[in-house]
Amino acid sequence: MVKGIVRDAMIEIIDFIRKAIDVIDDDQVNSMINVLFDT
Structure with missing residues (x-):
């Protein structure tokens, strides 16, 4: 939940x-988003 808010x-x-x-x-x-959040 917190991760979603941060994202x-x-x-x-x-x-x-x-x-x-x-x-x-x-x-x-x-690419930056994917690296930061391992999606």
């Missing part, structure tokens, strides 16, 4: 960073 927060943060910087592509974001 949702991380997804929002990463999405915000991606919009702010606009250089990180979706594949990199998905």
